[in-house]
Amino acid sequence: MVGSGVIGIWALAWLTRIPPLPNCQEINRFSSDNERLICAETQMQSASAQELAKAIELTADWPEDHPLYEDAFPILNTASQRLLQKATQAAHRGDLTVAVQRAQQIPLGTPLRQEAQTAIWNWQQEWKAGEVIVAGVEQQISARNWEQATKTLQDLKTLESDYWLSVRFGELQQAIAREQRAWSQIQQARTLAGTGEPTDLGEALLLAQQVDLNSYAWSEAKAEIDRWSHNLLIYSFQRWEVGDIDGAVAAVQKVPPDPTLAPEALDLIRFSHGQQLAQKADGFQPAYWHLFYLMEAIQAVASIPPTSSFYDAAQASMADWQAQLADAQSLQFAHTVAGLRQSWSFRYATQVAEAIQIGRPRRGQAQTLIAHWQDEVEQIQDRPYLLQAQRLAKKGTIAALQLAIGEAQKVALGRALRIEAQTLIAEWLDQIEVIEDQPFLNEANVLANDGKLKEAIAAAAQIQPERALYEQAQTMIKDWTQTIQIAEDGPILEKAKSRAYAGSLTEAIGIAAQIAPGRALYREAQNAIDLWEAEREYIWSLEAEETDGESSEDGAPAGETASPNDVNGSRTPPRTERNDSP
Numbered sequence: 001m002v003g004s005g006v007i008g009i010w011a012l013a014w015l016t017r018i019p020p021l022p023n024c025q026e027i028n029r030f031s032s033d034n035e036r037l038i039c040a041e042t043q044m045q046s047a048s049a050q051e052l053a054k055a056i057e058l059t060a061d062w063p064e065d066h067p068l069y070e071d072a073f074p075i076l077n078t079a080s081q082r083l084l085q086k087a088t089q090a091a092h093r094g095d096l097t098v099a100v101q102r103a104q105q106i107p108l109g110t111p112l113r114q115e116a117q118t119a120i121w122n123w124q125q126e127w128k129a130g131e132v133i134v135a136g137v138e139q140q141i142s143a144r145n146w147e148q149a150t151k152t153l154q155d156l157k158t159l160e161s162d163y164w165l166s167v168r169f170g171e172l173q174q175a176i177a178r179e180q181r182a183w184s185q186i187q188q189a190r191t192l193a194g195t196g197e198p199t200d201l202g203e204a205l206l207l208a209q210q211v212d213l214n215s216y217a218w219s220e221a222k223a224e225i226d227r228w229s230h231n232l233l234i235y236s237f238q239r240w241e242v243g244d245i246d247g248a249v250a251a252v253q254k255v256p257p258d259p260t261l262a263p264e265a266l267d268l269i270r271f272s273h274g275q276q277l278a279q280k281a282d283g284f285q286p287a288y289w290h291l292f293y294l295m296e297a298i299q300a301v302a303s304i305p306p307t308s309s310f311y312d313a314a315q316a317s318m319a320d321w322q323a324q325l326a327d328a329q330s331l332q333f334a335h336t337v338a339g340l341r342q343s344w345s346f347r348y349a350t351q352v353a354e355a356i357q358i359g360r361p362r363r364g365q366a367q368t369l370i371a372h373w374q375d376e377v378e379q380i381q382d383r384p385y386l387l388q389a390q391r392l393a394k395k396g397t398i399a400a401l402q403l404a405i406g407e408a409q410k411v412a413l414g415r416a417l418r419i420e421a422q423t424l425i426a427e428w429l430d431q432i433e434v435i436e437d438q439p440f441l442n443e444a445n446v447l448a449n450d451g452k453l454k455e456a457i458a459a460a461a462q463i464q465p466e467r468a469l470y471e472q473a474q475t476m477i478k479d480w481t482q483t484i485q486i487a488e489d490g491p492i493l494e495k496a497k498s499r500a501y502a503g504s505l506t507e508a509i510g511i512a513a514q515i516a517p518g519r520a521l522y523r524e525a526q527n528a529i530d531l532w533e534a535e536r537e538y539i540w541s542l543e544a545e546e547t548d549g550e551s552s553e554d555g556a557p558a559g560e561t562a563s564p565n566d567v568n569g570s571r572t573p574p575r576t577e578r579n580d581s582p
Contacts, residue, residue, distance in 0.1 A: 080106045080110050080111070080112040080116075081112060083102055083103075083105060083106060084102075084103060084106060084112055084115065084116055084119065086102055087099045087100075087101075087102035087103040087116070087119070088119065090102060091119075091123045091161060091163070092161050092162040092163055093162075093163060093167075094161075094163035094167060094168070096123055096124070096127050099120075099123055100120050100123065100124070103116040103117075103119055103120050104116070104120065123161070126159050126160065126161055126164070129159065130156065130159055130161070130163075130164045130168065133152065133153075133155045133156055133164075134156075134168060134172065136152045136155075137149050137152050137153050137172050137175075137176075138172075138175075140152055141175060141176060141179050141216060142216055144179070144183060146176060146179075146180055149172075149176050150176060153169065153172050153173065153176070156168060156169045156172075157169070175215075178212050178214070178215050179215050179216055179217055181212070182211045182212055182215040182216075182217035182218070182221065183217050185207055185208065185210055185211050185221075186208060186211060186217055186220060186221050186224065188207055189204040189205075189207040189208040189221075189224065190204070190224065192204040192207065193224070193228055198232065198235050198251050201228055201231060201232050201235075202232060202251065202253075202254035203254075204224075204228055205225060205228050205229065205232065205254045205255065205256070206254055208221045208224055208225050208228070209221075209225060209256060225256065229255045229256065232251055232252065232254065232255050233252060233255060233265050233268070235251055236248040236249075236251040236252040236255075236268060237264075237268070239251060240268070240309070240310075245313060248268070249271065249272045249275050252268050252269055252272040253272045253273075253275070253276055255269055255272075263308070264308065264309060264310075267304045267305075267308040267309070267310045267311075267314075268310055270300050270301060270303060270304055270314075271300075271301055271304065271310050271313065271314050271317070273297075273300045274296075274297040274298070274300035274301040274314070274317060274318075274321070275297070275317070277293045277294070277296045277297035277300060278293065278294060278297040278317070278321050278324070280293045281293040281294045281297070281324065281328065284365065284368060284369075285335065286328060286331045286332040286334075286335040286365075286369075287332075288332065290328050290332075291325065291328055291329060291332060294321050294324055294325040294328060295325065297317075297321050298318050298321050298322060298325070301314040301315075301317060301318050302318065320361060323360065323361050324361045324362055327356050327360055327361060327362030327363075327365075327366070328362060330352055330353070330355065330356060331352075331353060331356070331362060331365060331366060331369060333352060334348075334349035334350075334352035334353050334369070335349065335369070337349045337352070338369075338373055338376075341376070342380075343377055343380050343381070346373040346374075346376050346377045346380075347373075347377065349369075349373055350370050350373050350374065353366040353367075353369050353370050353373075354366070354370065374416075375416040376416075378415050378416040378417065379416045379417055382410075382411045382415055382416070382417045382421075383417065385407055385408060385410045385411055385417075385421070386407075386408060386411070386417060386420065386421060386424065388407050389404040389405070389407035389408040389421075389424065390404070390424070392404040392407060393424075393428055393431075396431070397435075398432050398435055398436070401428045401431055401432050401435075402432070404424075404428055405425050405428050405429065408421040408424050408425050408428075409421070409425065429468075430468040431468075433467045433468035433469065434468050434469055437462075437463045437467055437468070437469045437473075438469065440459055440460060440462045440463050440469075440473070441460060441463070441469060441472065441473060441476070443459045444456040444457070444459040444460040444473075444476065445476075447459060448476075448480060453480045453483055453484050454484065456476075456480055457477050457480050457481065460473040460476055460477050460480075461473070461477060481520075482520040485519045485520040485521065486520045486521060489515045489519055489520065489521045489525075490521065492511060492512070492514055492515060493512060493515065493521055493524065493525055493528070495511055496508045496509075496511035496512035496525070496528065497528065499511060500528070500532050505532045505533075505535060505536040505539075506536065508528075508532055509529050509532050509533060509536075512525045512526075512528055512529050512532075513525075513529065
């Protein structure tokens with residue numbers, strides 16, 4: 001009974017257990033149909049085109065009367081759709097070969113076979129049309145017909161693939177712009193080279209070398225570069241022969257290196273290249289790249305053979321650069337030590353720099369650095385005086401400011417911080433003067449607010465010239481003085497205006513003339529006088545015309561009895577009944 005029970009339990013477990021999943025990596029056409037179906041469904045879920053193709057291949061040859069056909073058909077259909085999508089994506093990327101290959105993996109007898117074949121035919125036809133358009137654009141670019149190239153390029157927008165609409169369209173658009181820019185550079189370079197001047201020829205070379213190497217115009221630019229380089233080399237040789245070494249080097253520096261040049265030309269270019277590198281090693285602050293430039297310069301001229309015409313000059317320059325390199329190494333070490341920014345490090349750096357004797361190529365730079373480090377030492381020594389002075393000055397009292405000034409004066413004349421110390425001393429002196437003179441301004445403001453302007457002016461006038469508040473006091477005095485003058489002269493001007501409104505222009509002019517120059521209302525009074533004099537002249541002219549007319553009617557000669565008389569410099573009109581008569 002026990003044995004029968006154990007066997008029965010084992011048999012039940014064996015019958016109800018889940019069978020193991022097949023290894024889909026080893027599945028093939030000879031595997032069982034169930035295993036092939038399971039693997040087809042598993043691979044159908046994959047995002048890989050290869051897995052999708054395998055899923056289709058596992059069940060594609062099953063006929064409709066196959067027992068598992070109904071289960072396999074949805075898997076086959078879904079896998080085919082996904083594989084066709086992958087193929088379409090490849091076509092939009094411009095990978096036509098992959099697109100066709102994937103679409104052709106959809107087998108005969110499947111629902112999407114016809115759709116896949118149609119897609120293949122459309123892709124191939126569109127590819128042929130795109131290639132024709134691209135060829136046309138490239139032909140127009142080669143002919144430098146930019147307008148027609150741009151117009152032909154628009155035909156790509158009639159295609160459906162993203163490859164033609166985005167990728168190729170953008171590439172060709174950039175190619176048109178690149179060619180236009182390249183030919184513009186070539187034309188500018190030719191214009192410069194056309195002058196025949198060596199300087200312009202060098203500039204033309206630099207401009208031509210900027211032409212994009214991927215452009216069609218580069219071959220044209222390369223031919224011009226070779227021709228202009230040859231001409232500039234001839235000029236450089238001529239300058240060298242007459243002893244103008246600097247002129248020869250300056251001219252050849254813009255010639256690009258070319259291994260096809262003659263050995264003498266290459267030697268001159270190497271020498272020029274070394275000069276350029278050595279010039280880059282100049283500078284106030286030592287730097288590691290200065291050492292690199294000098295080593296490169298030495299290496300550039302070291303390859304010039306003894307048989308070269310430039311050998312002697314190259315050897316002389318190389319000796320100078322080697323001396324510069326030795327000095328630059330010492331200064332670089334000193335500069336590194338000085339970077340610790342301690343008094344002892346600056347002094348040690350100074351000792352190292354002082355070892356560079358008179359006549360050495362870097363003697364001037366060493367002396368400049370020594371002076372700079374001495375300033376740094378002086379700042380370290382004197383900075384505590386200024387810091388202490390600033391701490392004292394924060395209290396803002398006269399006594400504290402005077403102590404601060406005394407502390408800052410410890411920075412001696414000629415020291416690095418002397419100017420900064422004198423600036424602080426001047427600020428603190430101004431603060432002391434403000435503290436001393438502010439009561440005068442306060443008193444003046446109180447008096448002015450009470451209407452006692454003259455007393456306010458007297459109080460503000462106690463601030464002497466050259467004092468910190470002198471300008472402010474003078475501005476306030478000027479404002480109060482103008483207020484007093486306006487109060488004094490205002491009634492006079494108003495009286496004059498009143499007489500003028502009443503018609504007594506001469507009297508109004510005399511009253512307004514009482515306002516003296518320099519007074520606040522003087523300009524306003526003078527403007528009024530000018531206006532009234534013009535008005536009076538106009539009135540007199542009208543009366544003179546009227547008098548001349550009356551005299552003519554009485555038979556008297558015109559202008560004898562009707563002319564106005566001059567009294568004290570003013571003319572009196574003949575009709576004394578008017579209000580403006582004197």
